[in-house]
Amino acid sequence: MTSEWWRTAAIYQIYPRSFADANGDGMGDLAGITSRLGSLEALGVDAIWLSPFYTSPQKDAGYDVADYCDVDPRFGTLADFDAMVAEAHARGIRVIVDLVPNHSSDQHLWFQEALAAAPGSAARARYLFRDGRGDAGELPPNNWESVFGGPAWTRSLDAEGRPGQWYLHLFDSSQPDFDWTNEEVREEFRRILRFWLDRGVDGFRVDVAHGLIKADGLPDWTPAEGAGSMGGAGGVGGHPDTLGAEASGVALEPAISEEEGDGAPYWAQEGVHEVYRDWRRLLDEYPGERILAAEAWVDPLSKVAKWVRPDEMHQSFNFAYLETPWDADALRTVIDESLAAFGSVGAPSTWVLSNHDVVRHATRLSVTAANPQGHGLGPRSKGIPTYEVGLRRARAATALMLALPGSAYLYQGEELGLPEVIDLPDDARQDPTWFRTDGERYGRDGCRVPIPWESSAPSYGFGPTDASWLPQPDSWAELARDRQEGVEGSTLSMYQAALRLRRSLSLGAGSLEWLHVDGTLALRNGEITVVANTGTEPVALPAGDVLLASGPLDGDRLPADTTVWLRA
Template identity: 55%
Template structure:
């Protein structure tokens, strides 16, 4: 009889300068097909100067931690010059770093250090809208109606006798109308402009050629800096239906991702991405600039990628974004939305793999990000509440399910995304005082209630200190008492801790040839509420029920998210637990 949970990772995996396995992955042109990509939300990751705000230098100093965690790439949320009306997703200058995060030299140092450690860097790109402080928009306002600059956005006269009504009935994702009326230079009420998000985020008009020219130039700027790819914010939103027709319904935010919308997932976006892909394919692999000639100029092309944030009605529509001549990956929001239920998980896994197979793209899997409630809190609450939960729920249950869900995700074929702090088992902070909340949706009464602040609280690095090691002072959002017991320091080297579970899982994933890349699973017979599948010699079992189940012991146990007992060729898998075996 034996019990098994999370073993310590192999010591040789974490050699100074990176592991041989990590280096081998870094040299592959198709590294992204089975990559584990870690999302850094810069303002909440590490603060190097003690001002309470995370920054690029803070990220750079923590790169060895990410190397040792075992991820392949780091995705950075926006750090561009911005008034910060929406935490940097309102960009004023796409070629400058906001002073709160550092300088272009800091960005350059971060990219270079990451590459030396075998890590790739993916940066956010925000092409659907700019800040209202972007030079184009400021000049458009100053020039008045008829200005050529206004054609680069969606300016329209209002409806009604005096133009006092919005041009159509579209609603902002953050609540309220998607239109704001401007005061013209002469002081009179004038035209309206479209903003699918906050009023400080006017939407670009992608029918105007100058917009496309500008973003192709922006791509080249950052590719020349050495970034390994781009995560495209609101990738489904750039093109609007001709004539901007009324939608004819209220509570439009409830339809997002479930229905066809005239401002999302229009077919015209795909020609934009075909143009972008041609640019990306011109560039040498930033991690392997010299190598066998692939383009006649002595450079190894490929290795740089696009990732789409594309909310679409179906997985099949999402697959359109990752056709061979477009983007490389698209976030699987249908999987993120799936409750901890074996039947529903199997359905979305099968449908995802089936949708991606014809276009030759890898599936992607994600459980948390900066826009949704952390899965340790989602799974702590009854299903059906969606991804916008502001209830603590049963913390122990939520963490147990979150750990099991992570092992299930990492066992699936394709690429996986980890959101900073989930490797610590962090829950959402659901009791932030109203006076500290900063999500723009909170200030729009009909919006999303500002739920996103709870997943953006700075992460803890040490047991003690004014910000638990986040920086030398406080933090821009307050961290709860007891945060130190979830810190990196508190969990490092502790058998069974969530951090060590992640480290061990990522180590095993690198060492097992049947994990990661691929496009299929072989489902095995299992009791109701249990998922079991084989991939070569590897077997994964996930018990989503509230009771222990007896399962065959499928060989040598590699890892488990909870305590599993084996005896006589049978394994007792506890409630809400995932187990990995190998038959090799």
């Protein structure tokens, strides 16, 4: 008998460097996480997912891993990790950790050995080294571009300092891609999985789960104009009737088409699935239902479902839902497609609105200009809403999401209504995207600013000093957790109530029936009716007892950008 907890779980993403700082150095750490687990228990989440905390030079905030089986000293020690897991489990919270298998840091021992080795050596075979094109190999092996901007190839130097072979990095030049056709690479990641499973982790979120295998021959490929950084297209914004197609969140071109080979030759190749079948067999050897969750930026949803077939991963992030604009017809379509696609392989749908790679939805859902994923927002960006407009829509979107059957992911700080931090000084920005595009794209720093806990404390309670690796805005004081705890109508209180009702009413294990309520998106899940007004005018409120409302109601009217849960 299994509980299959992951089918209905509310999972909270922790970005360790920005969650809680125990030692006052301005960088969040594992001890800080442990100290705040009581707050997450009170919030009502079932599990936490930690972004990378491994040994790393931090060129890409830890997604450049130098040692997969140790904790970076910035975040603590393995003993700190073990203490955190023990405390989380004592509070009934499971622990999922990030795994980065597509690439390592250039400081990883293997890559340093590769640079020192000759072309054709076993050390180089762990990565994707290739001879260059041109008479003297002076041109990169193909025309691929990095997700972070610029070329996806960097030329190495031989022992005498002369230009040599090129190596592939789909991300920063400090993140060389592994060659997953190499059995030594596969065996090393089996070892890494077992290392953390033996320490008690409950699962892995797999970074760039669609990118491990590249097409044979590494053919040239040019992405569609306006494509998002992970292969998709379009941005996410407000009402499509006031925006162009690009700004509405509707993909201009699919990230990966239904036909194999029509998309990027480095995304969603069929060979990735055998890797995850292998990993699933390994996880199934362990007790306690350990899980795999895929970060797979793939279109359409029917193709995403391949990652969660019964013998592969347990969950895959629903980026199609994340990228859907705040529009009733668009939302209904993506919800239907999600439930159909994941249900066809016996998997739960997941729902997510924010994470460490996208503009926070308290801003993003109301942006009225194009904003492709990964580009970020800054002082020169267009279409930025006021905070009040963005928050109202974000709360309504969250209330809708938490009523849907399946598993929901939350990103740290969204329960406080945190917006994207747009006015970061240029000299404070640290995202590789900012540097590799010469400031053309702001990148992801705006959603990664350390979160506020106590309004009058140093660094708003993030740590015991004023130190903060990214500057916090003055507005954080008003949004701090202690200013919202127990306050009726606060965003924190709404999240707590929604998660409590979601669990007590078994909404995650429920089913969806669409209802017709003029001018809204309306559904029934079990004993509750959910009505979301995505329009611009108030609508009549159906009869029933109000269990939850994302904002104030107007008598018997449901205001615009408001969601309500009713019991008939």
